[in-house]
Amino acid sequence: MTESITNVMPDTATEERAARSHLARRLLRNGAALFAFIVLGLIVLAAILAPLLTPQDPNFANIQSLLSAPSAEHPLGTDGAGRDVLARLLYGTRYSLAAALLGTAIAAILGVVGGLIAGYYGRWFASVSSWVISLIMALPGIVVLLAARAVLGPSLWMAMAVFGVLLAPAFFRLVYTAVVNVRGELFVDAARVSGVGDFSIIGRHILSVVRAPIIIQFAFVMGIAIAIQAGLDFLGLGDTSVPTWGNMLNDAFARMYKNPVLLVWPSVAIALTSVALALFANALRDELERSGRVRVRRRRVRGTAPAPAVVLPADVVVHPETTADSREKLLVVDSLVVGYDQPDGSLKQVVNGVSLTVRQGEVHGLIGESGSGKTQTAWSILRLLPEGGRIVGGSVVFGGTDLASLSDTEMRKVRGRRISYIPQEPMSNLDPSFTIGSQLVEPMRIALGISSADAKKRALELLARVGIPNPERTYAAYPHEVSGGMAQRVLIAGAVSCEPDLVIADEPTTALDVTVQAEILDLLRGLQKELGVSILIVTHNFGVVADLCDRVSVMRDGLIVETGPVRAIFADPQHPYTKSLFDAILEDGAARGHLEHAADRHAPAGGAAS
Numbered sequence: 001m002t003e004s005i006t007n008v009m010p011d012t013a014t015e016e017r018a019a020r021s022h023l024a025r026r027l028l029r030n031g032a033a034l035f036a037f038i039v040l041g042l043i044v045l046a047a048i049l050a051p052l053l054t055p056q057d058p059n060f061a062n063i064q065s066l067l068s069a070p071s072a073e074h075p076l077g078t079d080g081a082g083r084d085v086l087a088r089l090l091y092g093t094r095y096s097l098a099a100a101l102l103g104t105a106i107a108a109i110l111g112v113v114g115g116l117i118a119g120y121y122g123r124w125f126a127s128v129s130s131w132v133i134s135l136i137m138a139l140p141g142i143v144v145l146l147a148a149r150a151v152l153g154p155s156l157w158m159a160m161a162v163f164g165v166l167l168a169p170a171f172f173r174l175v176y177t178a179v180v181n182v183r184g185e186l187f188v189d190a191a192r193v194s195g196v197g198d199f200s201i202i203g204r205h206i207l208s209v210v211r212a213p214i215i216i217q218f219a220f221v222m223g224i225a226i227a228i229q230a231g232l233d234f235l236g237l238g239d240t241s242v243p244t245w246g247n248m249l250n251d252a253f254a255r256m257y258k259n260p261v262l263l264v265w266p267s268v269a270i271a272l273t274s275v276a277l278a279l280f281a282n283a284l285r286d287e288l289e290r291s292g293r294v295r296v297r298r299r300r301v302r303g304t305a306p307a308p309a310v311v312l313p314a315d316v317v318v319h320p321e322t323t324a325d326s327r328e329k330l331l332v333v334d335s336l337v338v339g340y341d342q343p344d345g346s347l348k349q350v351v352n353g354v355s356l357t358v359r360q361g362e363v364h365g366l367i368g369e370s371g372s373g374k375t376q377t378a379w380s381i382l383r384l385l386p387e388g389g390r391i392v393g394g395s396v397v398f399g400g401t402d403l404a405s406l407s408d409t410e411m412r413k414v415r416g417r418r419i420s421y422i423p424q425e426p427m428s429n430l431d432p433s434f435t436i437g438s439q440l441v442e443p444m445r446i447a448l449g450i451s452s453a454d455a456k457k458r459a460l461e462l463l464a465r466v467g468i469p470n471p472e473r474t475y476a477a478y479p480h481e482v483s484g485g486m487a488q489r490v491l492i493a494g495a496v497s498c499e500p501d502l503v504i505a506d507e508p509t510t511a512l513d514v515t516v517q518a519e520i521l522d523l524l525r526g527l528q529k530e531l532g533v534s535i536l537i538v539t540h541n542f543g544v545v546a547d548l549c550d551r552v553s554v555m556r557d558g559l560i561v562e563t564g565p566v567r568a569i570f571a572d573p574q575h576p577y578t579k580s581l582f583d584a585i586l587e588d589g590a591a592r593g594h595l596e597h598a599a600d601r602h603a604p605a606g607g608a609a610s
């Protein structure tokens, strides 16, 4: 059975496609947003075209024409110093917008860059930056601005630069929280496993998620910046030589009883701009929330099965090879110990000395109950343990190189290029913000150094090879538009796209239904034969082991208790724990008898170990 692209969540897919592709159109249909666009457009045009819209100099004071009424020469009259009000209003738009933009841009740059680094890398930078941000927030803004004015003089630009620093926490907190939430998403791990560098991950996968909140915050902060800047000038704390809306207000306030209309123009300009910015931000947020509602990110909730009650002997049972295996050793894990630092300073050991060997072209199964340390072993090989986890002892030698001795940059070249990864949850490992095609092309361009066109051609060939019926269509689709089985095929295509020597597949069929599981196992078997690639497959399912593997290592409590050729272990399990796992399978069904040709079996996943 082949899954069809059309049979998956059609309503959701249609809704999100519409939401995503028509955001601009929907914003234009939103009355408030349209009003905001028009007002902001006119204000920006007025600022740009000021010299064309009025021939008057905004600072030219004609003392013979103080507070004159509107005339052909001065359409809005003159102010208390005999300056043309229209010219000051238009040039004031320029200066007020530019100053607010400067302050907001400084706040955004500091806050966004700081938030991205602190959120993504965490550790000491997060502590230091959180401390600095708290300090900035504790400072009384107006006092800082007054102090800056006293030291640096009454400069409009300097005041807004200081204001920008004071408002940086607004961006920092937003971005930091968003990044902390998204950095644990599996698609970020998947990009890392594919060998994508940190800068690319931040720029592409993380920034795309926080982009919309940043735009919204930018609009809100810009509205505040306009009001604050006008307030400073109104209080006489700004640079009076620059025509701004705040300076106009200050001047008009002094002549309020003689010509109150002078107060109207700058007030209307400030109010309209601030309201338009706030309306735009609100409308954008509403529209994004609408499209966000249909985006579902799935995370697997792990269950832990009770361990079979067996006594664990100290020694590992090693089954001898039935025939001499001359294939070269590709991966040699020796006495691997993995631990997690605990808050009380102790170390929680989750892998207690695992040793296993994967030869070239071999499919090696790592089987055990839930929580036995299979995934931790796999992640240690990739050197991608979650925060707090570290390799405490032992070695992981891959192709003759001890992976522990490689720098991060060197390791990045190994991941994706020489060792690739197939995860258990296909959907969560694809970034919902990008098409499937772009997610296949990106690692290939980085790892193989090929052009986008070549990478696309290769991606389409791979999609066809992994059994996707309409490669072009899937290439252009977003992850939510395909089924779980198709997503897993896509990830398998990605895993073999850079011609790796070893594929680590972490329970690649667990999240799929039984029929699709069988198809995915068929596909893996076919690809393995075709490419001669080695596979280390993590599973808790003996059916998968029987179906795919040459050799198997049985794991319990962070230790390998039995290892050897699949046929030997199925025929004659020695360790009580392995026997108990077989018993657990046989409890519910008929005995399967001796395994004659384990590797030739094509049965779908059978019983589970946990």
Ligand SMILES: Nc1ncnc2c1ncn2[C@@H]1O[C@H](COP(=O)(O)OP(=O)(O)OP(=O)(O)O)[C@@H](O)[C@H]1O
Binding pocket: 302, 303, 340, 348, 350, 368, 369, 370, 371, 372, 373, 374, 375, 376, 377, 386, 388, 389, 540
């Ligand atoms: N971040 C962590 N901090 C502390 N312990 C952890 C952490 N992550 C995993 N562990 C522990 O490591 C042990 C092994 O987990 P691992 O995920 O490798 O099990 P597994 O055999 O792959 O199980 P499953 O089949 O459920 O994936 C578990 O006891 C788990 O509680």
